[in-house]
Amino acid sequence: MNDFFLIAKVVSVSPKDGFIKLKLFTDHPEKLYTTKYVFIDFWGNKKKFFIEEILKRGETFLLRLKNFSTERELEVFVGRDLFLEQSELIPLSDNSFYIHDLIGCQVYCSEKYLGIVKDVLSTPANDVLEITGKHDEIKLLPFVLKFFDEINPEQKIIFVKEDSGICDDED
Structure with missing residues (x-):
């Protein structure tokens, strides 16, 4: 059984360039740059999606998933939670806790x-x-x-x- 940890929520889409906009719940957003995939929750089931590209615009993080680019395809992700597996989490320094x-x-x-x-x-x-x-x-x-x-x-x-x-x- 995999342990999944919430890192973000999809808040909107950017259909002109195929990105979803994220609200992060992590103090370590840099981990997203080295992550190859995320899990997205659909009614209690975590589905694996591969990352094509990650951008940071100001304080906003944008994520493009492989094989998803149109507004219709992206809208299904709005309001969904993104997770990483425990093995993907960054080890913390002393006196820091998840x-x-x-x-x-x-x-x-x-x-x-x-x-x-x-x-x-x-x-x-x-x-x-x-x-x-x-x-x-x-x-x-x-x-x-x-x-x-x-x-x-x-x-x-x-x-x-x-x-x-x-x-x-x-x-």
Whole structure:
């Protein structure tokens, strides 16, 4: 079974030159230049499509798929999610994490269970962990490394520093 990771969404087409316009969900768009294919989701099924060309115009990334060039052919991709296989992901440096690795982590402050990471929100200042607690309450936790004792995505566990100020309002 392949593990797929969301990297972009198709937002529109550029029919005059045969490209689809992407909204990226990755901090490493340069990986697209070395990728030979992507997977596009169709109702829960991932289909493989080969890349013919990638362009960057300003902050916008455009992708041309092999054997697709007309507006009618390209329209089927609008609103669809693009994925890469795990083997295509760029290895990250220390203290850098993929969002999909953080989701599902159990969060503790000392021995006290705070909840589970359900999402990672991107803000201009820093990312924010959305944590759902034992009674379905939602907590937002700034993802700033100085607030954490340990972040271990392999074991799906995160420990918040007791003196970070984050645990002060806990029961």
